[in-house]
Amino acid sequence: MKTILLHPSYFPSIEQMAAVAQATKVVFEVEDNYQKQTYRNRTFIAHSNGKLLLNIPIKHSKLKQRQKTKNVLVENDFPWQELHWKSIESAYRTSPFFEYYEDDLEQLFTETVGSLMAHNLKIFKILSELIGIEVEVSQTTTYETAPKITDLRLLINAKRKSNFIPKTYIQVHEANHAFLPNLSVLDLLFNEGPNALGYLESATLPTDILSD
Numbered sequence: 001m002k003t004i005l006l007h008p009s010y011f012p013s014i015e016q017m018a019a020v021a022q023a024t025k026v027v028f029e030v031e032d033n034y035q036k037q038t039y040r041n042r043t044f045i046a047h048s049n050g051k052l053l054l055n056i057p058i059k060h061s062k063l064k065q066r067q068k069t070k071n072v073l074v075e076n077d078f079p080w081q082e083l084h085w086k087s088i089e090s091a092y093r094t095s096p097f098f099e100y101y102e103d104d105l106e107q108l109f110t111e112t113v114g115s116l117m118a119h120n121l122k123i124f125k126i127l128s129e130l131i132g133i134e135v136e137v138s139q140t141t142t143y144e145t146a147p148k149i150t151d152l153r154l155l156i157n158a159k160r161k162s163n164f165i166p167k168t169y170i171q172v173h174e175a176n177h178a179f180l181p182n183l184s185v186l187d188l189l190f191n192e193g194p195n196a197l198g199y200l201e202s203a204t205l206p207t208d209i210l211s212d
Contacts, residue, residue, distance in 0.1 A: 003149040005029060005140075007069075007156035008120035009039040010056060011184040014200070015164040016155045017127070019209070021200035025136040028124075029153055030117060031143040034058075034069040038156045041116055043184040047091045048176050051183065054084045058116060072116045085109035088186065095172040097193035101130055105186075127185060132197045152209055163206035169199065 003025040009016065016039075020026055034040065041056040057075040061067050074080075085106065092098045104126060113119045128135070154160060168179045169192055180187075188196045 003027060005147050005149050005151050005153055007032065007038075007040060007153055008117055008124060009043070009156055010041055010054075010120055011043040011123060011186050012127070013039065013043075013155070014166055014182050014185050014188050014203070015162055015205070016152070017131070017133075017185040017188075018164075018166075018200045018203035018205060019152055019155070020128070020135060021131075021133050021197065022203075022205070023135055023150075025138070027149060028121065028137065028139045029143070030070050030139045031141070032069050032153075033066045034072050038158050040069060040072075040120070040156060042158060043186075045088060045091050045184050046171055046173050046180045046187050047087070048173050050177050051180055052087060052091065054087060056080055056084075056113075056116065056119075070115070070117045074113045074116055074119065076112065081109040081113065092172060092186070092190040095190040098190045100193060101189060104130060127189070131185070131189060131200070132194075133200070154209065163208055164203075165206075166203060167199070 002023065004019055004023045005027045006016065006019070007029050012020075041058055043054050044051045045054060046052070057078050057080055059073045059075050088105075089102075108119075108123060108126065162182060164182055166181050169188065171179060171187065171191055185196070185200075188199060192199055
């Protein structure tokens with residue numbers, strides 16, 4: 001892959017970050033309309049009881065009109081940041097590499113968040129630095145239904161059934177349940193640490209998402 005088109009997401013999935021690690025340029029879609037129940041404001045981590053959903057509450061338009069994602073604001077009347085960080089700590093405190101990355105990540109849960117998109121872009125930047133991904137990044141200026149670059153915007157759809165079959169790695173809660181594939185890349189980072197980059201670069205992406 002050379003250039004890929006993606007939506008900014010909340011702590012992206014392993015599949016999405018594998019696509020990023022194997023690209024030379026990422027173009028972020030910033031001219032789309034916001035849709036509910038997508039990875040724009042949700043992610044999954046591994047907990048002792050299985051997959052755990054972390055969902056950012058957002059402020060919905062009072063006019064019942066479509067909002068552009070770049071205009072969506074986070075609802076901070078609910079202490080979602082505190083709850084998300086506590087869930088991540090509970091899930092990964094005993095993982096091999098949590099302590100190596102917690103200081104860099106904790107700031108994302110203590111600084112007040114306004115724009116959902118700006119928050120997701122900040123998360124992407126920090127994750128890329130921690131993983132060691134070096135890729136050129138830009139943003140769209142118009143919304144195109146048929147872009148001339150590899151369109152991976154479908155990865156934002158939380159209801160999509162992915163054909164991505166990741167290689168297994170040791171997960172901190174594997175004694176409690178079977179391997180949980182394609183969680184947030186946080187799961188890979190906390191369990192594999194510096195090996196996360198090589199894992200993402202060598203991952204086999206499904207052919208159905210790579211057709212130009």
